[in-house]
Amino acid sequence: MKIIACVKQVPGTSEVEIDPVTGAMKRDTVAGKLNPYDLFSLETALSLAEQTNGTVRTLSMGPPQAAAALKETLWMGAESAVLLSDRKFGGADVAATSLALSYGIREMGDYDLILCGKQTTDGDTAQVGPELAEKLGIEHAANVTKVLDVTDHDITVEIDLDDAVEVLKMHLPCLLTVNKDANTPRLPSYVKKREMDGKEEIRVITFADIKNADENKLGLKGSPTQVERIFPPDKNKEKEMLRGDKEQLSGELYRILSERKFV
């Protein structure tokens, strides 16, 4: 099975700095790391490859230093890596990002399965995976918690719908986004790192390398969404505890909600 795992380098801390002019995230001020969510999809990819005698290639879009995140995927067991890097890709929202990634995948050739993390810790949209599938014209499923079965033609997965678990059988090729804690990701290997000795092969794809790319749909210019402000959600520590039987509780809850004009 030929698998492509998409990964992203995210800031090493949760404090991110935003460019006041463009509203884009400044990525060169903090040490980056592999998006924690991508560790679970990468583990899914690597273990599926082991099971099916397949291969895993990784793909990322980002500035040149994002190569560090791709190197890490090689130390974890990926076979090769591709970095989409060009100033023309910079400042992209989910639409422009997924388009660029779809260009990258086209350049990478044949695949059976694309795996993405459910979301990233910096953008938190959880939209790039599904949107990438749309751009590629393949089936997709989000929030995958388990791969139940895989054949040459299809894959059966379990997905978490919060209040239900759905089992889906999908045709290959398709795209899956994998939930947090779906597995325990393997650790990067120092032996692999030492073998590569700084000579990790990362193919860089620039705008010029892509045939028929539409510049107006890429990067900041091609992003319909503009970030106005980015901030961590408030941590709400205040709690009100209601006590009573079912009727009292529902009555009280209704009173509070209507008082605060939520209903």
Next chain:
Amino acid sequence: MYKAVTPADIAALKDILAPERVLSGEEIPVDYSHDELGGVSHMPDVLVTALSTEEVSAIMKYANAERIPVVVRGSGTGLVGAGVPIYGGIMIDLTKMNRILELDEENLTVTIQPGVLLMELAAFCEGHDYMYPPDPGEKSATVGGNISTNAGGMRAVKYGVTRDYVRGLTAVLPTGEIIKTGGKIVKNSTGYSIKDLLCGSEGTLAIITEAIMKIVPLPAITLSLLIPFPSMEQAIATVPKLVRCKASLVAIEFFETETILFSETYLGKRFPDTKAPAYLLLTIDGNEQAFIEREADKVSDLCLAEGALDVFIVDTEERKTSVWSARSAFLEAIKSSTTEMDECDVVVPRNRIAEFIIYTHELAQEFDIRIPSFGHAGDGNLHIYICRDALDEETWKRKLSEIFDRMYAKAKEFEGLVSGEHGIGYAKKDYMAEIYGEDTIALMRRIKAAFDPNCILNPGKII
């Protein structure tokens, strides 16, 4: 020998404290009769919750006058029965004395009450960019309890143990007087070091009611390495070489895969790697990335040269959690894998640790019993668990006693000691007496008598 607690005593204690902080008889939850493992249990007659040094002093004055035994209790996470009131009497619960009183950034100290939990102190310090280095596995233990057992933990290789971080103590003597020993001072050649005597005294000499703890600046970078080995012998034989290689190692932990599997079952979470039979887990800390990488390369190359199968890099918070949360759960995990167990917290010179573990494997075979172990390989402190599994009571007791005799005899042969960090309490008294011999035990008894002439504070423990 001791006076039995009477209704008049209970009334007197209610007078000293608030009545709602004095429980007696049936009102006392059964949890207060035992610790995590000591193999001994006994209910206190009265359970009191103290909120200040003065209250503890008043209780001790009363108890001393009336000859009522007193035992102090923190989180109850001890492993050798030190906190069990084997003679009944009064138990003083100090868990409500749990305030962090002061962070002194000019003297690099934190002043705390004894009921502050280790995890609370660690988080508080990290929140201010400091580190409280002692890192025992049981994070819900109180720091007062940690001082009382001189707990060690997983950073001892570089940072030492709890005693090294106790700068000063306020304590109540068994006769009720309040003393202060040490202080916010770095050096001290002023007479006998009472604080060092209290540290590790398992609540037998005085009751610690306030502690000034030393802290250090939080290292900017911490990196762990998980290193699989093809055999337990090879893993453990690498340890002295790691110690000798002069790397800036904070922790050198050792465990076997069987233990990881118990922890997977216990936590319901897979460990990142279980393919090898044995692992070392190392931690390096520092402030410069280049330095950390150099040190990591040095120890990684050394381990590979010694036969390690790989070296896994544990660099981000998520990866550290996936490895260290399992490590911290080992004791509970082994406990949940069997019907009953007892432990041996032996400490030997670091270069004898491999031989000692091999010896426990031989004992396991000879006695046909399960003896999983893990430990702080870098400081020579092992945690060895003898599991009862399906044995009947009589066979279990017999085997356990013989195995303990043999292990402690071996520890003595290796110039090791009975306990590295869990203490002597009730369970290990005989073994300590055997290793130390009569003169030292007699000296300890005289020290105890000097502090506690009526022997009312935690009687029947240590000596």
